[in-house]
Amino acid sequence: MxxxxxxxxxxxxxxxxxxxxxxxxxxxxxxxxxxxxxxxxxxxxxxxxxxxxxxxxxxxxxxxxxxxxxxxxxxxxxxxxxxxxxxxxxxxxxxxxxxxxxxxxxxxxxxxxxxxxxxxxxxxxxxxxxxxxxxxxxxxxxxxxxxxxxxxxxxxxxxxxxxxxxxxxxxxxxxxxxxxxxxxxxxxxxxxxxxxxxxxxxxxxxxxxxxxxxxxxxxxxxxxxxxxxxxxxxxxxxxxxxxxxxxxxxxxxxxxxxxxxxxxxxxKGGAMETSAVPKLEHAPELGSQVQSLATELSASTSNPAVSGNLVVDRALQAALADSTEKWLISKGRLDYGPFSLADVVAQIEKGEIVAGNIIMDKDTGARSDVGGHPLLGPMVDAAKARLDDQRRAQAEVRVQSAEKKRGAMLYAVIGLGALGAAAGVYFIIQSVRSDDKAKEVNAVAKLEGADLKVSVSLPKVPPAKKRSGGSRGTAGAGGAGRYDDNLALDLSDDSDETETLGMDKVFAVYSSYGGQLGSCLGANGVRSANIGMIIDGPSGRVKGVKVNGQSSGGLHGCIWRVMTKMQFPKINGPRTRAEFDIGV
Missing domain, CATH: 1.10.510.10 (Transferase(Phosphotransferase) domain 1)
Known part of the structure; x- marks a missing residue:
């Protein structure tokens, strides 16, 4: 209603x-x-x-x-x-x-x-x-x-x-x-x-x-x-x-x-009947239009158009020269425009207008599928083919690029694998070495931790003896490291006042060599030993050693080499005698 x-x-x-x-x-x-x-x-x-x-x-x-x-x-x-x-x-x-x-x-x-x-x-x-x-x-x-x-x-x-x-x-x-x-x-x-x-x-x-x-x-x-x-x-x-x-x-x-x-x-008069806009029924026939264009082109020296159809190409050129914006493009339910024909052609070249879109002349209301248009249809097909070729070329480039990336990735993985294997071998070796070092450290630590039982006796001051012109004891008498009791005697007169090294200082030095001394015991299959030594006052060096009362033998030689490394405090006195026990 x-x-x-x-x-x-x-x-x-x-x-x-x-x-x-x-x-x-x-x-x-x-x-x-x-x-x-x-x-x-x-x-x-x-x-x-x-x-x-x-x-x-x-x-x-x-x-x-x-x-x-x-x-x-x-x-x-x-x-x-x-x-x-x-x-x-x-x-x-x-x-x-x-x-x-x-x-x-x-x-x-x-x-x-x-x-x-x-x-x-x-x-x-x-x-x-x-x-x-x-x-x-x-x-x-x-x-x-x-x-x-x-x-x-x-x-x-x-x-x-x-x-x-x-x-x-x-x-x-x-x-x-x-x-x-x-x-x-x-x-x-x-x-x-x-x-x-x-x-x-x-x-x-x-x-x-x-x-x-x-x-x-x-x-x-x-x-x-x-x-x-x-x-x-x-x-x-x-x-x-x-x-x-x-x-x-x-x-x-x-x-x-x-x-x-x-x-x-x-x-603007598009729907009005004027002499400038003739009715469709009064327009020239298509055959006469084609014939007149063909006659004109036969006298022209210009090169043929790309399409090979001179009449169509000439008609298209004439249409493109018209800048009137009178063309609407329908895509689904949306209308775009108005455009000039040159704009329409440019959009076809970009693939923005394709077959299935409708082109409409808003002056006459005529509608047509762009793909079936006598002038635009071939352009739509050519643009589609060209764009398809471009897409295929781009796809091939992407595939080749992807293959190169995969190859590079494969080589990188192989290289990383090799580096990983080398790193693994290196770390295994380092680990073995570390274990060996750990064992050595543990061994040294055990030696350093040997139970030292030190018994140090104060120097005995023997009765004074008069020096005779017969002979004198020397530090090196009897061979290297030989212990001579005479070395401990004070060659001065009783009235001379001499300085001796305190036993606390003696202990402070040789106790730091407990590990090395203990290794000498272990190397000779001995569990304990009594070590006596004579320390030269001016130099602070050991001048004589006896082990278990002996001044020779394998154990004596090992302990002598350790004792000669010791540096005791220097004193203004001839020498100091000390002895101590060590056990492992």
Missing amino acids: TAQPGTASGSSAQLRAGAQLGDYVLGQPLWPLRIADAYRANGPKGPATVYVIKAAVAGDPAVRDQVIAGTRAAAVLPEHKHLVRTLAAGLTGDILWIATEEVDGSLVRDMLLKKKQAGSSGLGARGTGNLITGVTAALADVVHGALASESVVVNRQGRIRVTDLALGPGTLAAMKAGIIPMQSCIAPEVQASGEPTSVGDVYSVGALLYESLVGSALERGGPRPSEVVSGMNAQIDELVARACHRDADKRFGRVDVLGEVVGEALG
């Missing part, structure tokens, strides 16, 4: 001027809408417009929730010259209301009604073109859901604004709930689902385009725009048909693309 302009269900009694809703004081009523009544008002920041939601709509919880949701979404949008800004909303008693900035001008719905009452129809080609351009700019990044001729206002300066964006979701919900009639400007899939979509808005803009040209709402079997608007060709019929196609996938992908196409068609 199609609602007539200006009608609505569930109307509420009009509020009187001076009524206050929140911070806003109502003035005179402006116009009734499908789910609300608009009033002039004064708010905290000056003049405003307040929309009072009809009681039947506000009383439905689901619809009320959609009204509130739409208001919240609209309130956070940035300012736009083609959108009326939403300021506030509230519930005063049982009255649900929405406040927007001041709206001046006339609704498109009312303008069309006045035109009809005056005996004319529609807003004309240029006026409709401006209207659709402004509306699609407003809805480029937002979804309305229920756009209609009552949704748009035009002021005296020609400014076009969508006024009821906040009411869109609520209006659609009210239609779905049966509170107000469903309108023909709503896309079929949106009528079924009740969910607003951007492609559904494309349908609604197409319906507004039709109504603005014809003067009546879109309906099946209605007159074509080219039949109503004088001087307009069938291109506008094709635009309306595509925008309002029942299959959403076959419509324009975005409202702003539709707006640009309509603006070109109506604002």
Whole structure:
């Protein structure tokens, strides 16, 4: 069922001027809408417009929730010259209301009604073109859901604004709930689902385009725009048909693309019949075009084109010379453009336009698969082959690079394995050596830890003897390390005072050689020994040694070699005799 302009269900009694809703004081009523009544008002920041939601709509919880949701979404949008800004909303008693900035001008719905009452129809080609351009700019990044001729206002300066964006979701919900009639400007899939979509808005803009040209709402079997608007060709019929196609996938992908196409068609004369734009049926036959081009090329000395088809190449060159941006490219549900033919060719070369994409001449509405286009099809095939060759070449390079990397990795692993083996052998050898050293250290430690039982006797002072001229004992008498008791005698007179080395100092020196002395015992199979020694006072060196009373033998020789390494403190005396025991 199609609602007539200006009608609505569930109307509420009009509020009187001076009524206050929140911070806003109502003035005179402006116009009734499908789910609300608009009033002039004064708010905290000056003049405003307040929309009072009809009681039947506000009383439905689901619809009320959609009204509130739409208001919240609209309130956070940035300012736009083609959108009326939403300021506030509230519930005063049982009255649900929405406040927007001041709206001046006339609704498109009312303008069309006045035109009809005056005996004319529609807003004309240029006026409709401006209207659709402004509306699609407003809805480029937002979804309305229920756009209609009552949704748009035009002021005296020609400014076009969508006024009821906040009411869109609520209006659609009210239609779905049966509170107000469903309108023909709503896309079929949106009528079924009740969910607003951007492609559904494309349908609604197409319906507004039709109504603005014809003067009546879109309906099946209605007159074509080219039949109503004088001087307009069938291109506008094709635009309306595509925008309002029942299959959403076959419509324009975005409202702003539709707006640009309509603006070109109506604002720049693309859909108008002029002498500069002949009708298709009056164009020369293709055969005569080919014949004239062939005749021209036969007299030319230029080289043949790469394709080998002189006529096609010449036609392509002529087309590329035209810089008019009139070609749209459809990829799935999205439309791109308009482009010049040179831009289209450049995108084909990059692989951005491929077979299956649709190219459309927005001046004539003609559509074709790019892959099947007589001029562009061979270019698409050539570009595909070239790009495939490039991809294969790049794949081969990647494979070769990967093989080289794998080879280098293999050699690296082998090298690391060899280094690891060498390192393992090295550490094993070091470990064996460390064990040997540990054993040696342990052995030395055991020797150093031999139990020394030291018994040191003080030097005996023998009776003084007079020196005779017969002979004197010497330190070296009887061989190296031989012990001579006479060496311990003081050769001076009794009255001489001589210094001897303290036994504590003697012990401090030879005890540090316990390990070496103990090794001598072990080497000779002896468990203990008594060692006597004579220490020279001025040099601090051992001059004589006896072991177990003996001054010769293997044990004596080993201990003598150790004792000669000892350095005792030097004293101002002839010599000191000491003896001690050692056991292991």
